[in-house]
Structure formats: structure tokens, C-alpha cells
Amino acid sequence: xxxxxxxxxxxxxxxxxxxxxxxxxxxxxxxxxxxxxxxxxxxxxxxxxxxxxxxxxxxxxxxxxxxxxxxxxxxxxxxxxxxxxxxxxxxxxxxxxxxxxxxxxxxxxxxxxxxxxxxxxxxxxxxxxxxxxxxxxxxxxxxxxxxxxxxxxxxxxxxxxxxxxxxxxxxxxxxxxxxxxxxxxxxxxxxxxxxxxxxxxxxxxxxxxxxxxxxxxxxxxxxxxxxxxxxxxxxxxxxxxxxxxxxxxxxxxxxxxxxxxxxxxxxx
Numbered sequence: 001x002x003x004x005x006x007x008x009x010x011x012x013x014x015x016x017x018x019x020x021x022x023x024x025x026x027x028x029x030x031x032x033x034x035x036x037x038x039x040x041x042x043x044x045x046x047x048x049x050x051x052x053x054x055x056x057x058x059x060x061x062x063x064x065x066x067x068x069x070x071x072x073x074x075x076x077x078x079x080x081x082x083x084x085x086x087x088x089x090x091x092x093x094x095x096x097x098x099x100x101x102x103x104x105x106x107x108x109x110x111x112x113x114x115x116x117x118x119x120x121x122x123x124x125x126x127x128x129x130x131x132x133x134x135x136x137x138x139x140x141x142x143x144x145x146x147x148x149x150x151x152x153x154x155x156x157x158x159x160x161x162x163x164x165x166x167x168x169x170x171x172x173x174x175x176x177x178x179x180x181x182x183x184x185x186x187x188x189x190x191x192x193x194x195x196x197x198x199x200x201x202x203x204x205x206x207x208x209x210x211x212x213x214x215x216x217x218x219x220x221x222x223x224x225x226x227x228x229x230x231x232x233x234x235x236x237x238x239x240x241x242x243x244x245x246x247x248x249x250x251x252x253x254x255x256x257x258x259x260x261x262x263x264x265x266x267x268x
Contacts, residue, residue: 002177002186002236003064005155009178013068014041014054016075024069025051027155028090034185034205035113036178037095037152039069040086043078051086052078056183057104057121064180073102090152113182120182153213161216163190163203165224173218174200177236189233201230202247226251 003009005027014021022043029036039054060070082097084090092108099106110116155176163170171192176185187202203220210219231247233239 001180002239003180004189004236005176005178006159007175008067008236011067014039015068015070016073016078017071018074020046021052021054021071021075021078022046026086028053028152029155029158029185030151031153031205031211032151033113035107036155036183036185037107038090040154046075047079051084052081053084053098054078055098055102055104055121058102059121062180077102095152113184119184157213157216158188158211161211161218163188163227164217164219165222165227166220168224170220170222170224170227171201176205177202177239190227192228199228200233201227202233203227203230204253207251207253222251 009027010024012024014023022041024039025042026040027036028038028040036056039056039059041052041054043050043052054071054073058071058073060072062069081101082094084094084098096106098104105115107113107115107121112118114121158173159175161173163173171190173188174191175189177187177189178184179186185205188205188208190201190203192199192201203222207222208218208220212218230250231243
């Protein structure tokens with residue numbers, strides 16, 4: 001099932017194995033594979049509103065009804081986790097520290113959304129109260145291109161970006177729909193209310209050809225009319241396989257399953 005980031009996932013409670021940690025404040029995704037890599041969790045008064053990162057590798061079976069994400073970690077382990085400055089780009093060096101601290105695989109190694117051919121985050125079950133005792137994090141030499149991971153972005157920064165079609169402004173990005181199993185961003189919700197009487201439509205993020213973060217704009221190789229006449233989006237609760245197939249037929253493009261089976265030069 002698909003979950004929207006702005007109205008549903010943000011503000012979700014995060015529960016460790018021995019108590020509450022805080023609530024989701026934002027999400028980091030990478031704009032190459034369009035997959036959520038980290039939840040940014042505000043710990044509130046417990047840790048003086050310190051922001052901590054929680055990877056989908058940690059998330060156990062979600063309680064969507066009560067808006068709670070249980071995680072396979074302890075409060076002490078979160079307390080001792082590497083600090084992060086959410087106001088600055090998150091470097092690959094920091095991501096390595098985080099992954100090593102929690103004994104997570106590197107998602108950027110190999111094929112698949114999560115590396116090594118994996119399309120969902122899978123880690124061994126916890127053994128004991130914490131995966132490993134707190135210890136000094138390993139230092140890594142900082143490569144010139146690792147000061148900040150240019151492909152790791154905030155979902156909040158993407159919301160509000162204007163979508164530029166081939167012949168004009170088609171609307172703005174108002175939300176994202178995330179697959180609850182793979183944590184992949186399946187669709188961008190485009191709000192065309194300033195142009196076409198309030199209709200919301202869906203566009204797969206892989207079709208976006210460019211995002212200019214400095215000007216908060218995104219570009220796509222579709223016409224305004226094509227986007228305008230797209231099937232109206234109402235709610236992720238109502239989105240089913242038939243509707244998704246109709247959406248891709250409207251745009252004349254392959255869906256995820258068809259794209260994976262198609263030759264590399266025909267995937268679009």
C-alpha cells in the first residue's frame with residue numbers, strides 16, 4: 001500500500017523496544033533511486049528536541065492505524081547514535097558512521113533499491129536489547145566529493161517545487177506517495193489548483209528530468225495538456241492496480257513491472 005508523506009507519515013510516533021523515541025519530523029530520500037533513506041525524528045523533551053536519524057532498516061511492522069512506527073532499537077542506542085545536523089547536507093561519511101553503528105548494510109552498494117539486489121530493507125533480527133553496545137564510531141577519510149551527499153534530499157524541500165512541463169508551468173508538488181514495503185517514492189502528487197480548477201494528478205518521480213533545488217523547480221518531458229488530462233487523483237486508499245495501469249497508459253509509459261522486464265534502452 002502507498003502512504004503519503006505530508007499528511008500521513010509526518011508526525012508519526014516512533015517507538016523503540018523499551019519506550020517512545022519521538023515523532024517523524026521529516027524524511028530524507030535520494031533523488032537517483034527515489035527511495036526514502038532516513039526518517040528524521042524529533043525526540044522532544046526526552047533528548048532536548050535533538051534530531052536523530054532512523055533508517056527503514058530499523059522499522060518493524062508499522063501500526064498504520066495508530067500512526068506508530070515500532071523500531072528495532074533501544075532508547076539508549078538512539079541516545080548514543082552519531083549526531084546529525086539536519087540544517088546541513090548529510091555526508092556519505094556520516095551515513096557510513098550511522099550504518100556501521102547500527103550494523104546496517106550500505107544501501108548504495110550493488111543493484112536494487114537497498115543494494116545487493118534487495119528491493120526492501122532487510123536486516124537480521126535483534127539479538128538482545130541492542131544490536132551492539134555503544135562504542136566510538138569509526139573515522140573515515142573524507143573524499144572531496146563526500147562533504148555532502150548531493151543526492152540525499154529532504155522531502156520537505158521537494159514539497160512546493162513547481163513542475164515545469166515542456167510548454168509551461170504545470171503545477172506544484174504537494175505530496176509524495178511511498179510504498180510501505182520498499183520505502184520507494186512511487187508517485188509525486190501534483191497540485192494544479194492554480195491552473196485547472198483544483199485537480200491533483202500523479203507523476204512517477206523517475207520521469208522527472210531535472211530538479212533545481214536553488215529555484216525549487218522540477219522539469220518533466222510532458223506537455224501541460226497531457227498532465228491536465230491525466231486521471232484525477234483522490235486518495236492513496238483508492239489507488240489500485242487497475243488505476244495505476246490506466247495512469248501509465250494515459251502517459252504512454254511503462255509501469256514498474258513492465259520497465260524491469262524491458263530492455264535497458266526501452267525503459268522510460
